[in-house]
Amino acid sequence: MKVKILATAAATVVVASALAFGTAMAEDKSIIVQSTTSTANSGLYDHLLPKFQEKTGITVNVVAVGTGQAIKNAKNCDGDVLLVHAKSAEEKFVSEGYGAARTDLMYNDFVIVGPPSDPAGIAGTSDAAAALKKIEGSKALFASRGDDSGTHKKEKSLWKAAGVDAGAGSGKWYRETGSGMGATLNAGTGMGAYVMTDRATWISFKNKGDYKIAVEGDTALFNQYGVIPVNKEKCPSVKAELGQKFIGWLLSAEGQSAIAAYKKDGQQLFFPNAPSV
Amino acid sequence: MRELALRVDEIVSSDADAADRQTLPLLPLKVCGLTFRAGGRTLIDNLDLALGMHGITMMLGPNGAGKSLLLRLLHGLIAPSSGEISWNGVPLGHSVQERQALVFQKPVLLRRSVGENLDFALRLMGQSSQQRRDELLNRVGLLRLARQPARLLSGGEQQRLALARALAADPQVLLLDEPTASLDPASVQMIEGIVQDASRQGMRIVFVTHDIGQARRLADDVVFMHRGRVAEHAPSKDFFQSPASEAARDFLAGRIVL
Amino acid sequence: MHDFAEAFRLAFALAASGDADLIEIIALSLQVSLTALLASSVIGFGLGTLVAVARFPGRGAAIVAFNTLMGLPPVVVGLLVYLMLSRAGPLGVFGLLYTPAAMIIAQTILITPIIAALSRQIVEDLFLEYDELFRSMSVPTHQAMAAVLWDARFSLVTVALAGFGRAIAEVGAVMIVGGNIDHLTRVMTTAIALETSKGDLALALALGIVLLVISMTVNAMALSLRTTAARQAYA
Numbered sequence: 001m002k003v004k005i006l007a008t009a010a011a012t013v014v015v016a017s018a019l020a021f022g023t024a025m026a027e028d029k030s031i032i033v034q035s036t037t038s039t040a041n042s043g044l045y046d047h048l049l050p051k052f053q054e055k056t057g058i059t060v061n062v063v064a065v066g067t068g069q070a071i072k073n074a075k076n077c078d079g080d081v082l083l084v085h086a087k088s089a090e091e092k093f094v095s096e097g098y099g100a101a102r103t104d105l106m107y108n109d110f111v112i113v114g115p116p117s118d119p120a121g122i123a124g125t126s127d128a129a130a131a132l133k134k135i136e137g138s139k140a141l142f143a144s145r146g147d148d149s150g151t152h153k154k155e156k157s158l159w160k161a162a163g164v165d166a167g168a169g170s171g172k173w174y175r176e177t178g179s180g181m182g183a184t185l186n187a188g189t190g191m192g193a194y195v196m197t198d199r200a201t202w203i204s205f206k207n208k209g210d211y212k213i214a215v216e217g218d219t220a221l222f223n224q225y226g227v228i229p230v231n232k233e234k235c236p237s238v239k240a241e242l243g244q245k246f247i248g249w250l251l252s253a254e255g256q257s258a259i260a261a262y263k264k265d266g267q268q269l270f271f272p273n274a275p276s277v
Numbered sequence: 278m279r280e281l282a283l284r285v286d287e288i289v290s291s292d293a294d295a296a297d298r299q300t301l302p303l304l305p306l307k308v309c310g311l312t313f314r315a316g317g318r319t320l321i322d323n324l325d326l327a328l329g330m331h332g333i334t335m336m337l338g339p340n341g342a343g344k345s346l347l348l349r350l351l352h353g354l355i356a357p358s359s360g361e362i363s364w365n366g367v368p369l370g371h372s373v374q375e376r377q378a379l380v381f382q383k384p385v386l387l388r389r390s391v392g393e394n395l396d397f398a399l400r401l402m403g404q405s406s407q408q409r410r411d412e413l414l415n416r417v418g419l420l421r422l423a424r425q426p427a428r429l430l431s432g433g434e435q436q437r438l439a440l441a442r443a444l445a446a447d448p449q450v451l452l453l454d455e456p457t458a459s460l461d462p463a464s465v466q467m468i469e470g471i472v473q474d475a476s477r478q479g480m481r482i483v484f485v486t487h488d489i490g491q492a493r494r495l496a497d498d499v500v501f502m503h504r505g506r507v508a509e510h511a512p513s514k515d516f517f518q519s520p521a522s523e524a525a526r527d528f529l530a531g532r533i534v535l
Numbered sequence: 536m537h538d539f540a541e542a543f544r545l546a547f548a549l550a551a552s553g554d555a556d557l558i559e560i561i562a563l564s565l566q567v568s569l570t571a572l573l574a575s576s577v578i579g580f581g582l583g584t585l586v587a588v589a590r591f592p593g594r595g596a597a598i599v600a601f602n603t604l605m606g607l608p609p610v611v612v613g614l615l616v617y618l619m620l621s622r623a624g625p626l627g628v629f630g631l632l633y634t635p636a637a638m639i640i641a642q643t644i645l646i647t648p649i650i651a652a653l654s655r656q657i658v659e660d661l662f663l664e665y666d667e668l669f670r671s672m673s674v675p676t677h678q679a680m681a682a683v684l685w686d687a688r689f690s691l692v693t694v695a696l697a698g699f700g701r702a703i704a705e706v707g708a709v710m711i712v713g714g715n716i717d718h719l720t721r722v723m724t725t726a727i728a729l730e731t732s733k734g735d736l737a738l739a740l741a742l743g744i745v746l747l748v749i750s751m752t753v754n755a756m757a758l759s760l761r762t763t764a765a766r767q768a769y770a
Contacts, residue, residue, distance in 0.1 A: 032633055032714075032716075037732070041729075041732060041733050045717075046717075061633060061714070061716040061717075061719050061720075062716060062717065063633060063714035063715070063716060064715065073621075075623075076621040076622055076623035076624070077621070077622030077623055077627070078621050078622050078623075078632050078633070180732050181732070182731065182732025182733055182734055183731070183732055185734060186731065186732075186734060186736075204733065205733065205734040206733060206734040206735040206736070207734030207735070207736055208734070235622060237622050237627070237628075237630065352671060354667060354670055354671060371673060374671070374673055375673040378671070378672075379671045381667070381668070385664065385665060385667065385668040387665070387682065387686055388661075388686040388687075389686065397682065398672065401672060401673075401674060401678070446672065
C-alpha cells in the first residue's frame with residue numbers, strides 16, 4: 001500500500017516536471033543537430049545560429065560529441081541533422097538509409113602541434129606521413145583521440161599511409177586518451193606529446209602553453225565537413241522540414257558567406273565549399 | 278506486510294472495544310508454569326503467580342532475579358518459551374496490552390518538547406486536549422517546562438514525564454520497572470506520591486524495585502523473586518515481619534543473595 | 536599557477552557582472568538538481584523507511600542493493616537513461632532526451648539509492664530506540680513510521696543534502712542525457728566540462744568556484760538548521 005502511494009507520488013513529481021519541460025520544448029520550433037565538437041568548441045555555432053534563428057525563428061540545439069558518437073546518436077533517431085567530418089562513415093550512414101543525402105559543407109585542415117623541444121625533429125615540415133614515421137622512430141610521445149571521432153579516423157588513415165602500426169606503441173609512446181579534442185589537447189600539452197588537431201579547434205584553444213604548429217600544409221591533412229538530414233523514413237520523429245530549412249540555409253550563399261566570415265584572432269577557421277557555391 | 282495488515286485489523290476492532298476498556302477488568306492475573314529461556318539459560322523458571330484485584334504489588338529481589346523480565350512478559354513485550362499468562366481469563370494480546378502502561382527504568386522520550394510527548398500519547402487515545410495535557414503535566418510538576426525539549430530534562434524530570442505519559446493512557450494496570458533507580462530523592466518522593474495517588478483512585482500497580490525501603494513504603498503485597506521464580510508472595514506486613522524464605526530473610530538482612 | 540589567480544578574479548567578476556547566461560546556467564542547475572532531490576526524497580525516504588521498519592524476505596538484499604547503488608557512476612546512469620529515452624529506446628516516444636526532464640530523471644536515479652540507504656540507517660536506529668515504547672503503547676505501524684520520520688527530520692535533512700551535493704556536482708549523467716545544449720540543457724558542470732575542453736581552464740575553474748559557493752550556501756543553511764535542532768536535543 002505504502003509503497004504504491006510513494007511510488008505514485010514520486011512518479012507524479014517526475015512526470016509533472018518532465019511534462020512541464022517537455023511541452024515547453026514541443027511548442028517552440030527547434031531542431032537537434034548532432035555535431036562534431038570542433039564546430040562547437042571553435043564558436044562557429046555561436047556565430048551562425050543567431051543569424052539563422054533571426055531569419056527563420058527556428059532554434060537549433062547542438063549536441064556536440066565526437067563524430068562517431070554523433071553518428072550513433074543520429075542512428076538512434078536522437079537528432080534531426082548530422083554535421084560531422086568523416087566522409088566514408090557519413091556515406092555509410094546514408095547508404096544504410098539513416099541519412100537522406102550527404103552534402104559537402106565546408107573544410108579546413110588538420111595540423112600536428114608539438115612542444116618547442118621538438119623531440120622528433122618535425123617542426124616546420126609539411127609531409128604528414130614522414131612526420132609520423134619520425135615520431136614513431138624517435139619514440140616521441142603522441143596523444144591520440146582514440147575515440148572513433150572524425151579526427152581519430154583521419155589520424156588512423158595517416159598512420160596507415162605512413163606504414164606505421166601505432167597501436168603497437170599504445171600505452172608507451174602512443175597515448176590514446178579516449179576523449180574529445182579539447183581534453184586530448186589538454187593531456188597532450190600536459191605530457192609533452194604531439195597531437196593532431198583540426199585547425200579551428202587549435203586556433204580557439206586557450207591552453208596552448210608554449211605549443212606550436214609543427215606540421216601543416218599536406219593535402220592529406222584536408223578536413224572536409226559534411227551535413228546530412230536524418231532520414232524521416234527511418235526515424236518518423238525527425239523534424240525533416242525544419243532540418244532541411246537549416247541545411248538549405250547553411251548551403252545557401254548567405255549561409256556560406258556567414259561561415260567564411262567567422263574569424264578568430266584574425267584567422268578564418270572554416271572555408272565553405274558547398275557544391276552550389 | 279501481512280503482519281502490518283493484521284495489526285491494523287486489531288486496532289480497528291479494539292477501537293470498537295474502547296468503551297469496554299474500563300468495564301472489563303484485567304484482574305485477577307494468573308500465571309502458570311511460566312518459563313523464559315534465552316541463550317541456553319533459563320531466566321524465568323516454571324513460575325506461578327496470582328495477583329488480586331487491588332493495591333500496589335512490589336516485586337522485590339536481588340539484581341538478576343528476573344523481575345524486569347517478568348514485567349515484560351506480563352505486558353506482552355516478549356513472548357514466553359512456555360507457560361500461560363491470563364489476565365482475568367484473557368490471554369495476552371493487544372486488548373490486554375492497551376489497558377496497561379509500562380514505565381521503563383530508562384525513560385524513552387520522543388525528540389520533541391515535553392508537551393508534545395504527552396500530546397503523542399493523548400492523540401493515540403483519541404483524547405487530545407490542552408486541558409488534559411496541562412492537568413497531567415501539573416500532576417507530575419512539569420507544567421512550567423511544557424515547551425522544553427524533553428531530552429534536556431534532568432533524569433528525575435524525564436522519568437516524571439514518562440510517568441505522566443503512562444497515566445495519559447488511563448490504564449487499568451500500571452507496570453513500573455525500577456522507575457526511580459538512580460534518581461534524586463525529591464523525584465523519588467514525587468513519583469512515589471503519584472503512584473500512591475493513582476492506586477487510591479483504583480489503578481492496579483505492579484512496581485519492580487530492588488530498594489527494600491521503597492518496597493516497605495509502597496507495598497500492599499510483596500512478590501519476592503529469586504533465580505527466576507517467585508520465592509515468596511505475601512502481604513506487606515507479613516513479608517517484612519516474618520519472611521518465609523531464606524533468600525528473602527538474607528535479602529532483608531542486607532546479606533548478599535546469590 | 537597563473538590560472539588559479541586568474542580563476543578567482545574571473546569568478547568574482549562573473550558573479551559581480553550578473554551575466555545573464557551564467558544566471559541561466561545556475562538557475563537550470565538548481566532547478567534540475569532540486570527537482571531531482573524532491574523526487575528522490577519521496578522515493579528514497581519511502582523505500583528507506585519501509586526497509587528500516589518492515590521485515591520481509593529479501594530485506595538484506597535490498598540493503599546491499601541500496602549500498603551498492605550508492606556508488607553508481609553517473610556516466611552509467613546517463614547511459615542507461617539515454618538508452619531508455621532515446622528515440623530508438625522504449626520511452627523514446629515521449630521525446631524527453633536532450634531536455635531538462637531527462638536530466639532530472641537521470642539525477643533522480645543517481646541519488647535515490649543514496650537517500651534510501653542513508654535514511655534507512657537513520658530511521659532504523661531511531662526506530663529501534665522507540666520500538667519497545669511504541670509496542671508497549673500499541674502504536675499502529677503507520678503512526679510509528681510517521682513519528683520516527685518526523686523525529687528524524689533534522690538528520691534526514693543531512694541525507695537530502697548529501698543527495699543534492701551529488702546531483703549538483705555530477706557531470707557524467709547530465710552530459711549524456713542533456714547534451715549540454717546552450718540555453719536548453721547547459722548546467723554548471725557541463726559548462727565547466729565545455730570550457731575545459733576549449734582549454735579555457737581559468738574560466739572553467741571560475742565556474743567551479745561559483746558552483747562551490749552555491750553548494751556551500753546550501754550546506755551552510757542546512758547546517759545551521761541542524762545546529763539549532765541539536766541545541767534543542769531534537770536531533
